[in-house]
Amino acid sequence: MERRKEELGLSWPEIASRGGTTRETLLQARNGSSRLRSSTRRAIELGLSWAAGSVARILEGGQPTTMDEPVPRAAIESGDLSPQQVVKVLSALADLGDASLFWETYRTLYARVHGTALDESQDQIN
Incomplete structure (x- = not known):
């Protein structure tokens, strides 16, 4: 997650906003302090411009699939x-x-x- 955040040049609050979640939820997910609900997984994927299912692939030892991020x-x-x-x-x-x-x-x-x-x-x- 950290590497993708850097690639996108975003802050954690910006990623949370893009994903429709809170910074606190992202922090809990990053720390592994709670089980990830499907809505949290999707929020992470949206915030980091990953394709659906990327978080599950990461948790299984795989790699995320990035979505092509348009330049504004x-x-x-x-x-x-x-x-x-x-x-x-x-x-x-x-x-x-x-x-x-x-x-x-x-x-x-x-x-x-x-x-x-x-x-x-x-x-x-x-």
Whole structure:
């Protein structure tokens, strides 16, 4: 759970909110201090963007199945993206095969992150 929390860049209160549960319930689940009800299992899965049944798989010694977490449009427009989100956005654009859209987005994100436009000498790949 901790690793997924870090991957998503979320706090425990945010995960609880996304899952529709309380921080205290998550704390009890993480500490193993109570038996996990099915509603708690699903709340954990929703909060951590795991597919249904992931908590059961973990408890059986397996791995969770992650759901593809969309990057919020507002984060793209503001440039307030984690490194993982930048990679996700640029990878999705690369998959579209539209080089001009990819590079336009790359330059825009670069400028927002660094506070300056991409120097022509840095744009040799294009």
